Amino acid sequence: MVIVGTTLLAACYLVGILIGEALGAAIGVHANVGGVGFAMILLIVSLHVLHERGMMTITTERGITFWAAMYIPVVVAVAATQNVLVAFKSGLVAILGAAGSVIVCACVISVINRTIVRRGVGPAWRDNVAASDVQ
Numbered sequence: 001m002v003i004v005g006t007t008l009l010a011a012c013y014l015v016g017i018l019i020g021e022a023l024g025a026a027i028g029v030h031a032n033v034g035g036v037g038f039a040m041i042l043l044i045v046s047l048h049v050l051h052e053r054g055m056m057t058i059t060t061e062r063g064i065t066f067w068a069a070m071y072i073p074v075v076v077a078v079a080a081t082q083n084v085l086v087a088f089k090s091g092l093v094a095i096l097g098a099a100g101s102v103i104v105c106a107c108v109i110s111v112i113n114r115t116i117v118r119r120g121v122g123p124a125w126r127d128n129v130a131a132s133d134v135q
Helices: 001-026 036-055 058-070 072-090 093-120
Strands: none
Touching: 001 036, 001 072, 036 093, 058 072, 072 093
């Protein structure tokens, strides 16, 4: 049923938020630390377990994919906005940490892209392959 997928998503979100709040309290930050990320990890793990056990039905998957397409991006955007506000109020260290993480991510993406090119694997758009043919 679609409601089962929605229930699974809601349960993962609530548990993730609780973990994020507990982690924030444990490190002395008055904010949710990674709650949405924990929720996504829980959802991925639970989907994997359901698929392995053969318990994932098409209607359950539809309930999850509907809310994943509609709801999770909104939650991530709201959480990101709150984190930016907390960072600006916290001072220069938080802002420098955020800027540093963006720079590190950009460097890692650059290294990955260069590695792919060196191995002779080009992007699909260079090979004139239709998007539907890319696996």
